Amino acid sequence: MTEPVRQLFAVAAPLIRANVDTDAIIPSREMKTVSKTGLADGLFAGWRYTTIGGRDPEPSFVLNQAPYAQTQILLGGENFGCGSSREHAVWALHEFGIRSVIAPSFAPIFFGNCIRNGIVPVRLAAEAVQRIASWVVIDPPVHRVRVDVDALCVEAGEGMRWTFELDPESREMLLEGLDAIDLTLKSKADIDAFLERDRIERPWIYRLPEHA
């Protein structure tokens, strides 16, 4: 069960680089235990700190700058979240306080991981993301960005409003914070019926040799 997310009105930080991969979001070396938590410190570690494994903040990195202290929205570049499937990237973002990423495109696994963890992935044209960024940087704490999952729109000050697309299932997941397993188990009768048919249709899928 994740917390529902309906509407955000928050500080947005521009990190507009193409192909920000999940290893940049949470380096493998920062995944220290078999856990979904304890990851926020490792978020963007390679960019955020001055040394590998160190914790001295790199002043030029956007999330280390005072006006971006309350950032909940990231403005990203093309192919955001590419690379490794590690959900730790999304867990780290969420633990840090990020609730939405606005970018021209997302890697598919990262996109799905966002939906399942209460982070709103918003696809907007590169020019729109750039316009939001240009407006935000003028005064980040005041120039807050609105992300509305109900209305599927983004607002950034006067006259800057864009709608975005999200499939109904993903929207519902975010709005309700639903546990997908519980939801699916409501279809157990359908699953059982499928299996009954399929065991006849494709017996080799189910009749595995004794474990080799």
Place this chain on the structure above:
Amino acid sequence: MTARTLFEKLWTSHLVRELGGDTALIAIDRVFLHERTGSVALKSLSESNRTIVDPARVFCTMDHIVDTRPGRGDDTVLPGGKAFITETRAAAEAARIRLFDVRDPLQGIVHVISPELGIVLPGATVVCPDSHTCTQGALGAFAWGIGSTEAEHALATGTLRVKKPKAMRVRFEGELPPTVTAKDLSIALIARFGSVGGNGYAVEFAGAAVEALDIEGRLTLCNMATEFSAVTGFIAPDHKTLEYLKGRPYAPRGADWARAADAWLALRSDPGAVFDREIVIDVSNLGPMVTWGTSPQHAVPVSGCVPAESESGASPESYQRALAYMGLSSGIPMYDLEVGAAFIGSCTNSRVSDLRRAAEVLRGRRVAPGVRAICVPGSMSVKRAAEAEGLDQIFKDAGFEWRESGCSMCFFAGGESFGAKQRVISSTNRNFESRQGPETRTHIASPETVAASAVLGRIAGVDQLPAQARAS
């Protein structure tokens, strides 16, 4: 009946029910886990008092952070990595799933052992919390990478809620020049159509050049579908697929085999089937490829130069950042780039045919002075097969380290790396910033290009090797 794509057939044969919009509940035939991301799925499942619906169809391996140095045990080079090994082992035993453990003779990289053991089958759905699961589509499966939460869902329900991707076909037509491999096809595709070219699509690879590939080459081609941002890549099964699978430990036997084989050969796109997008690439004028930048789309022929910004296909920001990171400038010939290290391995290119082709280049030659060269077979079965052919000796004589199987230095987990600003020629799949270690500069290529570059100490194609360089 209307003509259907292969993807449509894979989709509908696993359709449990529609969920509205483009989303459906899809039956999952095989789940594979590994110690890096599967461990947390098993742990979370058990903490929520849920169980695996059919443990016989779930498999687990130790590949990502397991040590690959000779004489390995549970200790990892990555500090704290041992906990991932021991916790995965305990969780797999408790869940009663087949674990290919550290000392198991069948251990190896998930996308190498799943095909070689016949766990992935044509027409099956296969998921794993690993982005390169698309590799397994080479056998005609619908195989794709997921997150750990989705893995829990697949384990607990035997299904996934999936948004239906659009259908793309990429046809590689023409005759493949002898120096061009499946790896070069995949890099050429991404270089031409971009690292988001496949976003939103399930991609069927087809055409004469794909049919001509052996199964291991097809696995390499499908492996890189995720670098194309595709949901998956796959290839229609044919007689080569059947021949490859027959007799493998988990493949069907007897009457099941005969029935399955018939069904599998019907798994192909019908003539006239309509794709949402179709790409045709003439392979006859392609050459070996290598990456120059920090995305697989930053690639040129080995005989080419670092492109100008206007020719690079990258945004100005991405182009400048990549050049700075890689320590390059526009117009430098790739041949001029000295390498300090060479790596052959990974789920992309670590199968016995990959090692055989690299060994053929290395036979009687030595890596250039100062080049650190490492070969990591993709599985213990691959390692044994290579040793039976004497390939290990060729690698060792050439100055390569010969390792135990695993993902090894394809990525940096906090243990071994090639060093800051070190230029590495690598048979792997990702040249991202710091992928192989902080500030390490990775150039991706085929195993034979890696071998030739290691010998010459600079990026080079096999055709660059002088015959007289042979020591014997």
